[in-house]
Amino acid sequence: MDFSMWIQTSTDWGILFISAFIIGMSKTGIQGLSLISVPLMALTFGAKPSTGLILPILCIADLVAVLYYRRIAEWKYVLKLLPTALAGFALALFVDKIVPPAEFKHLMGGCLSAVLLVMFWSEWKGKENKLSAYWWYGPLFGLLGGFTTMIGNAAGPIMAIYLLSVKMPKYNFVGTNAWFFLVINYLKVPIQIFAWDNITVQSLLLDACTVPLILLGGVAGILLVKRLPEKTFRNFTTAITCLSVLMLLI
Secondary structure (H helix, E strand, C coil): CCCCCCCCCHHHHHHHHHHHHHHHHHHHCCCCCHHHHHHHHHHHHCHHHHHHHHHHHHHHHHHHHHHHHCCCCCHHHHHHHHHHHHHHHHHHHHHCCCCCHHHHHHHHHHHHHHHHHHHHHHHHCCCCCHHHHCCCHHHHHHHHHHHHHHHHCCCHHHHHHHHHHCCCCHHHHHHHHHHHHHHHHHHHHHHHHHCCCCCCHHHHHHHHCCHHHHHHHHHHHHHHHHHCCHHHHHHHHHHHHHHHHHHHHC
16 A cells, blocks of 8 residues: 555654554543644644544544443533534634634643643642532533644643543543543544545555554553552643643643
8 A cells, every 4th residue: 555645754654653552542541642642743744634644543542442441431521511512613613714723722722721720729729629610611621622623633631621620530530531532533524524625545544554553552541540549640640731731832
């Protein structure tokens, strides 16, 4: 199979396989890690083409995570986020035509920084996050998640901040995250095929080459979650999320 329009050097293969491993690991382990693969893929394959290449990898990794954590999910949170996430799709399709990606990236980084600060303040004071009790809190994160995942597969930190802010235990965290992104990412597939035209037969065949790395990453993520105590898992996820937000700011 000729992948010359995508792969030019052995480094390109390396970036693709490393990204697939990271994505697999993030879906079954530490959410937010997957954002590390987004700029790597964008620099290697181009910004918009890379989103079409990454999405099937995300879909496979989501399926692996759901198969393993299928009975561990807080569905009330998933259902609270989904309606506005779909609205975020529509908003992304509109905004993509008028707002430069760099400006959007910095705006999202600023918004997420503010939410992180609220979460840190609540924990420092030993209080619950009072904002999470408001009716608009979950739907707002759904809107942001749908918007950012459509623009650049960058909703991982948003979902991580939301689940951290409601103090969800680690297995429920991973299971809820897995189901949410399974639904969201599979809904994105027809949009990117027909509206953006960046998923092709050739790109899917290239994605198929990454399946072993996705599975290895998935196993690594599962083992990591098992080994990390509850508090360490939360701190590690928070640290990775902060790194992801920093990547949006610079």
